[in-house]
Amino acid sequence: MSLRPRPDMRQFVIIGHDAPTTPEFSLDDLAGAAGRLDVLCRCVSSAFFLSHDIREDVRVHLVLGEEYTITIDGSTVRRLNPDERSTAALLRKALEEREEAIGHIPVETSPGISLTRRGFEPTIEDAAGDGTVVQLHEDGDPIVDAEPPADPVFVLSDHRDFTDAERKIIADTVDRRVSLGPKPLHANHAITVAHNYLDTDGYETY
């Protein structure tokens, strides 16, 4: 599975600060002992699901702590369902094969899902490619007035704020800052709003 960005993709890079990096967690306590993996599962669901369809032009990169990134590709992913538990099971399966992930070479752990041994900085750099890195930020340009970015790569955090080190990396890579509105949103809701904005832009007749 190549992780090179395709044209006309929407990508989402989401940092899971407390997310597990080993598969020893219970699917019965995602919001507790599994380091708020529930947050990342909801982000995956928001990124990929339409009613009765999957967004094939989407790729999600979940940065787990400082060492691993799980990438999900909408064009090839299989067995993805919108509920948190089944998504967490796919992520756990990816972590079960973490010993196979050497350097930055991705290991496909189930169809359309791959694991690489790399943290936030190489993940965002690889995802960026020729695209537009977009930070969602309350002080950014209002999305309703903003020109839609080409090949956007949205950078988001889980339930925690970005760390100072992450802010520095973002400052060095970000092309645009966009605000989704006056109220601060959970990451999964921000993904839904960003999708809707891109879906409706230029669509005169809907």
Place this chain on the structure above:
Amino acid sequence: MSLRPRPDMRQFVIIGHDAPTTPEFSLDDLAGAAGRLDVLCRCVSSAFFLSHDIREDVRVHLVLGEEYTITIDGSTVRRLNPDERSTAALLRKALEEREEAIGHIPVETSPGISLTRRGFEPTIEDAAGDGTVVQLHEDGDPIVDAEPPADPVFVLSDHRDFTDAERKIIADTVDRRVSLGPKPLHANHAITVAHNYLDTDGYETY
């Protein structure tokens, strides 16, 4: 707990066609044996959560089959978390007290959550009050061009389409039909987009 609508509320009436009407379901299989209760839990999360805050001006009515409705009020609800499993536990607790629900008198089963013995038609009629009943529909007015409704009451379905009987009730009560965009969305994503539209409307400076 009064179920009379307050001014300046946003309400969401969501029909759970296969949802359980007894508490004998497992929290480990919400998307399977629990009649897609995962869908309704995601709707609740989308309706109430902001980052580090709860939308107090929101009320959600979950219509479970033909006999019960669970109402959640943002101004009084406690112990609500954004993950599916903990929300399902609150809904199961409500169903455990279903013997107490007689006629249309609500039983408060935990703070801000009440159960009534009534189906879709009385629920939508009571919720409507002086508000504007809005059906989200692909052939409706594009939301970006539409005047925001006062005291909106959005009517949504779970993973299934509305039945013919439900369509008839909706046709008799709906005031507005609004389209959220060219792509059909899951109910929880539709709630997020509707909120964002109402949040951003008229907010010049964000």
